[in-house]
Amino acid sequence: MSVKRKNKIDNGIAETEEALFMGNHAVVQGLLEAGVGFTAAYPGTPSTEIQVRLAKLHEKGQLYFEYSVNEKVAFEISAAAALSGVRSAVIMKHVGVNVASDAMMALAYFGVQGGMIIVAVDDPGCQSSQNEQDSRFWGKFAHIPVFEPSTPQEIRDVIPKIYELSEKYNMLCMLRMTNFTSLSTGIVKHKPIEENLSWNGEFVREIKYQIPARYLLHKGLHKSLKALAKDPLFEEFISLKESSSSSERLIITHGAIYPIVEYMAELYNFNGDILKIGAIFPLNEEKIAEIVKKYKYIYFVEELEPYLETEILAIIGRNKLNVTVFGKEKLQIPYENSLRPDALKEAFSRIVADPNDDSVFYEIPDPSPLPKIFDSEELLIPRTLPRLCDGCSHRGAFYSIKKATGEDFIIPSDIGCYALGQVQPVDVGDYWLCMGGGLGTALGMSKVNGKKVIAIIGDGTFFHAGMPALLDAVEYNHNITLAILDNSLTAMTGGQPSPSSTTWKRKNFNPINLEEVVKGLGVKWIKSVQAINVKENVKIVKEALEYQGPSVIIFKGECVVNKLRNMKTPVKPLSIDQDLCTQCGNCLIDFACPSIVKEDGKIVIKQDTCTGCGYCAMVCPVKAIK
Amino acid sequence: MKKNKETLNIAFLGLGGQGIITLAKMIAESALDTGKKVCYNEIHGLSQRGGSVQSFLRLNEESSPLFASSDVDLVIGLEKMETLRYLYGIKGHKPKVILLDYFEIRNTNYFGLEVFPEEEEIDKEIRERAEELYIFDSENFKKQFKGNFIPYNVGIFSALTTFEELGITEETGEKIVKKLLGKNILLSQVNKKAFKEGKKWIKKI
Incomplete structure (x- = not known):
């Protein structure tokens, strides 16, 4: 039995206006035009702009949006809407899908009543992530159709179509983007939507949600995927760009880098045709075999993994096609990093010069993980390393931890601004793994290495994935100290609310008291301190480290970006009294605020960047900073 | 290699917080306003925290905002080291360069260096790699403004109205500054002034 949706959906592509939209904003426009009333997300760059805009629409009352505690919860909330006949969307970065995947894999079996899209934005080149995993694989793995538009206009155009297919086949769908498609801006023809979208639905029990013999649903899923692959609307996502002359050569590529491939x-x-696959999964075998067999040379140009290369080679094999294939497996296209035009120069010049050139086009780069200091040794152009902001409150906590721990401690860090504490010269933190992974590994580190371990986590990450690990620490009395750097914000992604945010204006929400949560998890030793009291905090960190068992210190300090944003009076920069300064370097090297630099042999504070936070004054042993 | 004559490829380089993305946006909005095709991309990773920011914009083009470095026509640099980093990667081609006369002094301890490269050295390298070099005089521009907020990006946008190939008239420019940066009453005054003053402070070297 199907449930009626309340919103009238116009899936036509009526257009009344042109405006500049970045890919992420085009997603929101597409969702509005598809009448999507229910959305949820966990902040994650490069998907953040989608969420920020949805949050604004929620404040206006146009639709429902929430920053959920993590991606899994965001997914489940949206899934409930879809199961109740409401069109929904859930937005996250690529690694967020790992967190949501437990629910996603199972929901695929249920199917949906209202259309549902999971938006996954990948980060090739790891501009702001711990890895560059390729979300296209989720399609085959979870049995969900995966769509990959190329430009902001396409993103806006395809979303209503995806909802149509999602409802026609009752399937959860994925919209896969990358940092290229999400952060590219173009002119988008669109239809402005002003009306409020409803998110009221009605859940109807179905026997298939309850039965244990889920393999039957698995069977049905395969049947639906076969039917979907041949749907005329789905076939639109595969398009062939033919060159004027009939050619023997074909490039096969995917939506997310199609514009770059076309440009190159x-x-x-290039004297050949280009096949653009805008729907990665499922592939229509007959159609692809029909196209491929017309060519002699096939070049797979893909960003990240050779997904299409592997899948289409299988199609070529099953259909006994006689073609010569070029791609990643023969090291003719770089495997790693984002494929910007410069990265494809070698490949294109070789492909164009000689279609029979079957040699290796690029060497596997030196696997040394050590970052280079210089982009160019010859010219001494140092890399511009990311760093904590001028006036960041975390720097105060790091200073206290550094002075209290010395060299002997293992310090797992986590995902957030504070991961930047690992960069020289702050140098606090040994590794960062995944959300909550610092605390989880700290438990094992302490057991195996037989000593106290101090883990660092932020408030957002603690709520997201740190709580279960802390519970485990209490349950098994693991000998760890947890430093929670609480700036009451999800700061790394530009400043979204965390569950404990009180400064953030939100409708109908209860800010969570961090101390109470930590106490509630059973922690006996807990202290909450102001991060700016750097000297007293050194003693407190030492006490926490001496305690046998789990101890927690909460360092409180507002995010400086947020502070400056809300400041009513101008910033008063500090300066160093050169008569008092002994050049000890405590502020320059140990505290290491970027506003403190050495100029003409003297340590000075840059007046145009100092935020007047006052932390460095607390660090100075001779009180020279005023 | 084939060069599309109609298309103008522009690279913007600098540091987080300088307003590079806004500058690219102002140019894109001007193009839209005059009925031209345009697209741009931003690469900013951890930009708010002092990282490199790059933006690439193509006029009269709507599909790929990214282009090969050997295909760049105009480089707009808001910081010298970041500008040189990009110019250094271009082989066998010299673009036109518009440079903000600004060099950020950085804490060398972040780079594990004894000293940071000298500004004069960077200047020399940039000059050698530019077909034509235009310098935006940051010091004299700065004098027009009190306080910490110096809208260099709007100043440069104003200077860009004097470059014919971009086709941005003063009227369009003024309208766009108002549209994008006119919401905050206090800052909109500063930006208006920056747009009026900017074009005075650019000169060819």
């Missing part, structure tokens, strides 16, 4: 083909006068 033009730049290098």
